[in-house]
Amino acid sequence: MSSSVLERAALALSGARTVLIVTGAGVSAESGIPTFRGAGGLWEGFRAEELATPGAFADNPERVWRWYRWRRRICLQSEPNPAHLSIAEMEPAFDAFQVATQNVDGLHRQAGSRNIVELHGCIHRSRCTGCGEVRDLPDEIDADDAPLPACRRCGKMLRPHIVWFGETYQPGVLESAQAAAEAADFVLVAGTSASVWPPIAVALHGQRTGAYLVDVNPDTTSLSDRADAHLTGAAGAILPALWERARSLR
Numbered sequence: 246m247s248s249s250v251l252e253r254a255a256l257a258l259s260g261a262r263t264v265l266i267v268t269g270a271g272v273s274a275e276s277g278i279p280t281f282r283g284a285g286g287l288w289e290g291f292r293a294e295e296l297a298t299p300g301a302f303a304d305n306p307e308r309v310w311r312w313y314r315w316r317r318r319i320c321l322q323s324e325p326n327p328a329h330l331s332i333a334e335m336e337p338a339f340d341a342f343q344v345a346t347q348n349v350d351g352l353h354r355q356a357g358s359r360n361i362v363e364l365h366g367c368i369h370r371s372r373c374t375g376c377g378e379v380r381d382l383p384d385e386i387d388a389d390d391a392p393l394p395a396c397r398r399c400g401k402m403l404r405p406h407i408v409w410f411g412e413t414y415q416p417g418v419l420e421s422a423q424a425a426a427e428a429a430d431f432v433l434v435a436g437t438s439a440s441v442w443p444p445i446a447v448a449l450h451g452q453r454t455g456a457y458l459v460d461v462n463p464d465t466t467s468l469s470d471r472a473d474a475h476l477t478g479a480a481g482a483i484l485p486a487l488w489e490r491a492r493s494l495r
């Protein structure tokens with residue numbers, strides 16, 4: 246990446262009033278949380294697409310819960326990294342600022358971001374398959390030998406409060422990100438392979454309606470070439486550098 250690409254992106258960020266940040270698993274990689282599609286993305290030989298589906302849960306809820314318990318334990322042991330922290334630092338500097346994250350780990354909140362839309366749900370919450378009640382998961386469920394969690398209200402099985410392949414987004418969630426994209430004059434996407442389309446469509450909608458679009462990823466994805474700037478590298482290095490430069494230009 247040439248320094249002029251970073252400079253152009255920093256200039257665009259420095260002049261922006263409304264910002265949307267779209268994040269994916271790569272933003273939490275430096276916190277020690279495995280991404281879905283890179284090295285280490287498999288769990289017990291399964292891909293995310295084989296576990297994160299209503300069919301997989303119906304066939305084998307124990308296995309799906311074991312996967313989420315494993316992921317949740319890692320999330321609970323993880324801390325926000327410089328990428329999360331820079332994003333949280335930026336927020337008060339703009340008139341409007343939203344983080345629309347595909348991540349379910351809660352690290353943006355932990356880092357201090359406030360206006361967050363969790364597009365794919367939250368690993369620390371469950372939803373009842375019977376009555377639909379959403380609540381925080383109790384710590385007891387994390388034990389390897391814990392029974393399948395049941396609803397305290399109706400006794401039916403709980404499931405992770407996460408959007409699975411083949412499911413629709415929770416009402417209002419995508420609409421909120423879409424509205425933020427439309428209002429934004431700067432959209433930054435970081436740490437996503439762009440394999441799941443709705444969050445990418447939101448970012449591209451922002452670009453179509455006038456925003457400067459930046460992609461932060463060490464690899465090239467289908468989004469990178471469409472972005473106005475592709476900042477090649479790790480989010481934990483790029484985001485602090487981008488924000489430091491943008492702040493100095495404001």
Ligand code: OAD
Pocket residue numbers: 268269270271272274275280281282283286293294297347348365407408409410435436437438439440441461462463464466478479480481
């Ligand atoms: P992926 O695992 O598909 O992609 C992670 C991306 O992060 C890759 O493009 C990597 O190159 C990039 N990456 C790795 N390390 C990075 C770093 N330090 N800084 C920046 N980028 C880095 O993850 P997502 O695109 O988030 O859905 O996956 C999208 C959805 O698919 C997930 O939300 C999940 C999954 O199935 C659900 O759970 C519903």
